[in-house]
Each structure stands twice: as C-alpha cells, then as structure tokens.
Amino acid sequence: MKITFKIWRQEGANSEGSLKTYDIDGLTEDMSFLEALDHLNERLVLKGEKVVAFDHDCREGICGQCGVFINGRAHGPHDHMTTCQLHMRSFKDGDIIVVEPYRAGAFPVIKDLVVDRTAFDRIIEQGAYITAKTGTAAEANAILIPKEVADSSMDVAACIGCGACVATCKNASAALFTSAKINHLNKLPQGHPEAHKRVLDMTNQMAIENFGSCTFTAACEVECPAGISISSIAEMNARYIKAKLFE
C-alpha cells in the first residue's frame, strides 16, 4: 500500500513549522497508524534524515499518549478511537494523509507531532485524588456503594487523559477531561469530604492553564476514546454551582 503523508515538521517549541510531504510505499493494511509512522521513520533513518517525533507508549489504547490530528480529526477518521488503535485499512492505497500535532494554547508543540500536555497534570494535582491515608487496600465491601453509582463513576474514570477533547474543541476547552476527573471521585463516598474544594480548585487550574470555556459543541464526546459524554461537563457545572453556593 502506498500513502502520501503530509506531516507537520517543527524543530522545537520556538521554531516555525510546516507540512512536509513523504511518499511512502510498502505499507500494509494491518499496520497500525503508529506502525506506519515507524515504517516511515525507518526509511528516513536510512536516508540520513531526521525522524518524525511522535508520542506513544502502550499502543493498546490505554495510556492516552498517542495524540495526533489525522486528516482533520483527533486520532483519525473514527469516533472513540486512539491513534494506536487506528489501522491502515481505514485508508485506501494512494491516499494523502495529513498529520498535525494537537492545537491548543495550553498544549504547546515541543517537536513535530509531540505536544506538552503537562497542563493536564497540573489540573490533576489540584485534587484528582483523596488526601486520606488509606494504608493497604481495604476490605472491598467495607464501604457499600450502589451499583448505579459505581457504574457511573467508572464511566468517567475511564478517561485516559489523551487530550483529544481539547484538541478537537474549537475553544481548546479541557471541560470533558476535568469533569471526568472531578465526577469520578465526587460521585463516590470516598470523594465526598473534599468534593467542593476539588471542583473549585480543579476548575480554577483549568482557567489558569488558558483552556477555553465549554460551549457544548459536543465535538469532544465524539472523539473521546473512553466515550465520556458531555453530560459529564453539565454535571461538573452543577457541582461547581453547588460548591460556590455552599462553600
């Protein structure tokens, strides 16, 4: 299979970038998209050119590292899918594929397709945990939690922190990510003691990091590999208003 890649190349954070064209042959349909980039990089090494920098780690859809913008979509043409889970069979022989880094003021480009997503870490640091010292794992049934509550907490706990929500959002809003992290804990009894503080601190950090305000375009929920719904953002808004009123 033959593909023409148009890939964003940028030397460093402060340099100018541009799309570079690479015609590449010898790809197969069962290669993952990242393997196709590996394939391209191997050819570049042989030619003595600089390889394309891109983020990846688990390559099985759980770490959230492999964020790139492919043909105008976060993580490529499918809904709810990471780049590592995308395969070349989703493209046709002879296709042109445009690959760009995630675009958001809060996610500056480091090199080529790699962006700095540590803004997410700083939101996490503001309260996506409980401060109680829990010691070793407690007896699982010591705190009883209704199944629906546990399930809805799990639904948002599925967030892998990939940043696709920010990447696709016209406002570069981190509302889906932040809401997932907040709701995950605030739904559970373990999260209750610090519930109000968690909402206020984490959303405050979100604003400090220059993420935009959510206007519910709902693009994020289409791209989110974990299938988190924008109703999670509405729930965060409800928790925020409650925290403001009762704190």
Next chain:
Amino acid sequence: MFYRKNIIAVTGMFLCVFLIVHLSANAILLFPETTARTLYNSYSTTLRESIVIKIVAYLLYLSIIFHVVYAAIVTYKNRRSKKDKYIMNHKHETSSWASQNMGLLGVLILIFIVVHLVNFWARVKLGIGEKVGLDAYGNIDVYEVTYSLFHNIYYVLFYSVLMIPLGFHLHHGLQSAFKTLGFYHKKGLAVLAKISLIYAIIMSIGFAIIPVIVYFK
C-alpha cells in the same frame, strides 16, 4: 470563567421566554385588518402603561446587553485559547455548524435587534423619526407602523431572512444553556435537544411568516 457562561445562559433563557410572549402577541397581526388594528394597539397601550412590563422591559434590555457583552468576551477568550488552527479540520463531522458559529449567528441577530428597535421602539417610545398617529380608540397606532413597514419588500426580506440565523442560534443555545446551568440527566438532555429544535423551528418560522403575511394583506 464559569460565571461568564452562566450569565450568557441565564440571560439567553430569559430572552427565549420573552420570544414566546413576543411571538404570541405578534400573532395578533394575522387577524383581519380591523380586528388586528384594534387588538394590537390596545395590547400595545396596555403594555406601555404597565409598571410590571416596564420592569420586565428593563430586564430585557439588560439581558441583551449582558448576553452580548459576555458572549463577546467568552468568544474572544476562547479564540485566544486556540490561536493556532489546523490546516485540515473536519469539524463538521463532530459538531453542528450552529454550535461552531454562535458568535457569527449572534452578530446577525444583534444587527436585527438594532434595526428592529430603530423601526419600532425608537418611533413609538422615543418619538424619533416620522410621527406615529392614533387609531379610532385613541391608542397609538402601532399597527400602522407595522403595516407600512411590511409593505416595503426590503424590510419584509430583512425581517424574514434574519430569522434563519435566529433559529440556528436558538437550537444550539437553548439546549446549551441547560447544560451550562448544570442540568445533566442524560435522558432529560435528549428530550431537551428535541424541545430546543421544535422551539427554534416555531420561533424562526413564526417570526418569519408574519411580515410575509402582512405584506400580502
């Protein structure tokens, strides 16, 4: 950052309620000529003389101002958060056109509102422009203002065509406002999405056909 969106949502919802009342009242214009003139003018006089309506009217002006100012701030800040654009962006695959263009739709509506206020509010309340006469019962003849305005084809087009962006704005805006204000019940949101669509269709078509019907009267 949350309070700005909350202000846009609350003022937007208030404007949405106002639109229902406004459209219902304007439906009077669809009655036969004499009935419509009497009813519309006496309704208009009643409104002008009521203290409650005066307060509501000021709330309305404030809502429009706050809505527009905060919408402009949020839109500006959101653009700043996303300075670098994608070279290829298939955003139409992931979100509705209206949701991506609320600012543009809002500007079109604002243009409408300004012209609309000049046409009616300025003439009837401020007495600017051509003097408005009285009808047989001594009420200010607002019906005549409407009637003559909508016998100018350019105004008919202006009033009708600009109801299209209004419809798009309302379709996204109404359901968005509920989410902004923290309504997160999933099935409820699906119902609200349908209600917003029906509401937007009724409002835009309702307001759009009145000038056309008056034109052919």
